[in-house]
Amino acid sequence: MRCERCGKELTNRIIKINGVTYCDNCARLMGYDRFLREPSDLMGNPFAPLDQIASSLMQMSELDFGNSTLTCPKCGMTLREFENEGRVGCIECYNTFNENIIREMFKQQGNSEYAGRLPAQSADTDAETKEIPQIKKTAKPGIETVKMDPSANKATGKEETKAASVKEEEKGGLTIEQLAKADLGMLSDDDLEKGIKIAAEAEEYKLASRLRDELKGRKDGGNNG
Amino acid sequence: MLQGSEMNLKAERTVAIMAEWYTNEGKDNDVVLSTKACIVRNIKGYNFMPRLDDKECQSLLETVDNAVDKSIYNGGNAADFDNETILRLTRLQILGREASQLVEPERKAFYYNDDASLSITVGCGEHLTVKAMKQGHDIGVYKTAEKEALNLESKLDIAFSENYGFLTSNVRLAGTGLKILYTVSLPAISKTEGGIAALTQRVSQYEWTIYPFADRGEIADSDVYIIASVNTLGVTEDELLKRGEMLITDVIKAERACREEIATSKKEQSADIYGRSYGTLRYAGMISRSEALQALGWIRLYHDYDDSGEIKLSWNTLDKITMDILWEPGAPSRKSSQSAASQKYRANGIRNILKGDE
Numbered sequence: 001m002r003c004e005r006c007g008k009e010l011t012n013r014i015i016k017i018n019g020v021t022y023c024d025n026c027a028r029l030m031g032y033d034r035f036l037r038e039p040s041d042l043m044g045n046p047f048a049p050l051d052q053i054a055s056s057l058m059q060m061s062e063l064d065f066g067n068s069t070l071t072c073p074k075c076g077m078t079l080r081e082f083e084n085e086g087r088v089g090c091i092e093c094y095n096t097f098n099e100n101i102i103r104e105m106f107k108q109q110g111n112s113e114y115a116g117r118l119p120a121q122s123a124d125t126d127a128e129t130k131e132i133p134q135i136k137k138t139a140k141p142g143i144e145t146v147k148m149d150p151s152a153n154k155a156t157g158k159e160e161t162k163a164a165s166v167k168e169e170e171k172g173g174l175t176i177e178q179l180a181k182a183d184l185g186m187l188s189d190d191d192l193e194k195g196i197k198i199a200a201e202a203e204e205y206k207l208a209s210r211l212r213d214e215l216k217g218r219k220d221g222g223n224n225g
Numbered sequence: 226m227l228q229g230s231e232m233n234l235k236a237e238r239t240v241a242i243m244a245e246w247y248t249n250e251g252k253d254n255d256v257v258l259s260t261k262a263c264i265v266r267n268i269k270g271y272n273f274m275p276r277l278d279d280k281e282c283q284s285l286l287e288t289v290d291n292a293v294d295k296s297i298y299n300g301g302n303a304a305d306f307d308n309e310t311i312l313r314l315t316r317l318q319i320l321g322r323e324a325s326q327l328v329e330p331e332r333k334a335f336y337y338n339d340d341a342s343l344s345i346t347v348g349c350g351e352h353l354t355v356k357a358m359k360q361g362h363d364i365g366v367y368k369t370a371e372k373e374a375l376n377l378e379s380k381l382d383i384a385f386s387e388n389y390g391f392l393t394s395n396v397r398l399a400g401t402g403l404k405i406l407y408t409v410s411l412p413a414i415s416k417t418e419g420g421i422a423a424l425t426q427r428v429s430q431y432e433w434t435i436y437p438f439a440d441r442g443e444i445a446d447s448d449v450y451i452i453a454s455v456n457t458l459g460v461t462e463d464e465l466l467k468r469g470e471m472l473i474t475d476v477i478k479a480e481r482a483c484r485e486e487i488a489t490s491k492k493e494q495s496a497d498i499y500g501r502s503y504g505t506l507r508y509a510g511m512i513s514r515s516e517a518l519q520a521l522g523w524i525r526l527y528h529d530y531d532d533s534g535e536i537k538l539s540w541n542t543l544d545k546i547t548m549d550i551l552w553e554p555g556a557p558s559r560k561s562s563q564s565a566a567s568q569k570y571r572a573n574g575i576r577n578i579l580k581g582d583e
Contacts (some may be wrong), residue, residue: 010429075276087394089276091269091384094392101389101396108397110432111459114390116401120378123371123462 002110072096102209106200113212176202184214192218245317246342247548251361254540255525256477258408258449258548259318261358262370265351265393265402269382273394274348282332282348289347292380293336298345300337303330315554317341318358322554343369345377351393351402353377360544362473364466367405371462390458400457405469407452408438409476410547412522413483415448420483424476431472432456438551447518449551452476488530499527503536506546507579511568514550517575521547538579546578 003010003023015027070079073096075089082088082097086104094101105112117123179195187195192215199208247259267273271285286302300306306314311327314320319337320327327333333348346354355377357370377383384392390400398404414420428435435452437445452473454465488495502520505512525543550571 075272077276085275086396087275088273088396089394090272091267091386091392094386094389101399104396105399105458109456109458111456112389113459114386114388114400115459115461115464116390116403116457117462119383119385119391120375122375125367125463125466 002108004107070096099206106208110197110200112209113216174198176204176207179211180204180207184210187211187214189215189218245545246340246358247318247360248541248545249340249360250541251359251363251544253477254361254544255529256409256411256480257362257473258410258544259358259360260363260366261356261406261408262366263404263406264355264370264374265353265398266355266374266377266381266391267352267384267393269384271352274350274352275394277332279332285352286332286334286347288381289334289345289353289377292377293345294376297338297343298336299339300335300344303327303333303335306330306335312554314341316549316552318548318552319344319346319356322552343373345373350395351398362407362477364405364470367403367462367466398457401460401462401465402457403454403462403465404457405454405465407469407473407476408449409452409473409480410447410449410522410525411476411480412448412526413487414480415522416487416526417483424479427475427479428452428472431468433469433472446515447551448522449518449547484526484529488527492530495523495527496531496533498523499531500536503538503579506575508576509572511565512572512575513563513568514553514571517550517571518547521550542578542581546575549574549578 002021003026004021010021010023015022015024071077072089072093074092077089077093079097079100082093082100088094088097088101102112174191174194176198179199184192192211195211196208196215199211251257251259268285268288271277271281277285290301306327311320314335314337315322317337319335319341333346335344335346337344342358344356346356355370355373357366357373359366359369386392391402393399393402411421411424414424425435432455433452434455435450438447438449438451439445454469456465460468502523505520506517506524521543524538525547528538528540528543553571
């Protein structure tokens, strides 16, 4: 599950306010500190009002001072309408609200790069031909039993938590500053992929797009070659 | 395009001959009620639905109507459907339970094959939604939906971008435009402390999502959940399907393990509730939706552990009753579904099905 505000993978607490799921950080930035605190915290903190002021100031820095009157020349949809409804009115909207759409995609999916099939071209999948065997019902305890204890959810293989992978990336030494200054041509494909994740998590969508385009350009070049 | 009277005749014929896709025997149907694949597409040259005026909309409906193979599909413009057809299509899960898709029916069309396992919806959110459904656990639904999507893509000029893939009005669907949904009944995980929380965490590790079977604004009144894919970008269709198969395999194993744990560690209590639940469903003269679903959950939980042999009930029958109740037209919060007449009608329907299975 991801935070619906920043798109980060939720690893610790899930905070749901008015039907929207937030990570700790975003809940704090949105001024919902009270949902994060234990009752004992409130009792023991004489400076709670200062926290609220700080939180409000942080929230102000998050306000969007962009061009909210931006309008699609083809269908007349405004940026505000798109942000309120999450829907666009026509194909041209994808050009008009490009950055906002990419941001929305990153928030929801942690990715904005298309990897699917082309029109009128079947996907390379064995979903139809593969015979899926009925899963045996003899779930002998200790052999096929899947533990439902949350602590048993130590991920393996693909199921690594995002938090763990982010830590690994940090260990790799890549930072936003380094990525922003880097000559992208000098970065390996692996570094570019890691960089896209790091930039997306830091909400540096322009940087993430640059890295993505560089990676895509290489892949396209490789395919043509 | 078919004229109104001609359409009604066709709809009546369809109601008469239509089988129910969800009564076919499916794999792993003790846990998975159904597998669905939905693919959305839009057509170039038309605004997306929120910005499509009525004249353009009529043109869109005609364009799609010309592309739909009438030797496979029944149906057409929703404005031509009679009440019986609407109720039938709701039970067959083509229309939502509140039939909210039928707001402005003249702007919408529904096409469906004979058992309603494959459908094309026009004008509901996106221009086109291709939906394939199978009873039980069957990821083959993807290929069925893809085949129809490919057919439409070859006949129509589909909105596609190299960067974003298939373009949609709802940007959360842009990319593959594909959603896979498993409807699962999890009475044992639901009754296991922390079970659903652990499952939710597990599902999110696969970047999928799980939510209770309930429409917006409803309170979930059963232990039936939907497990659905999320990503339409950054993942190929094949990767998505493989991830979904790994996930659903985990879910099936976990539910069965929890059933075994409950049925063996609390055998007497489970057997007692099982028998009582069956008795309620088999002989009740009136039954609420929520009571029926709770009873079905207990029967599902203990079904494979009942060694008395007194209750004869197939998984298929259990699934049919469950889906009939889940997809009753009208939300459970509505007074009409809680009325005495409605409870009598429901109880009578369940009794007849169970009687037939004895």
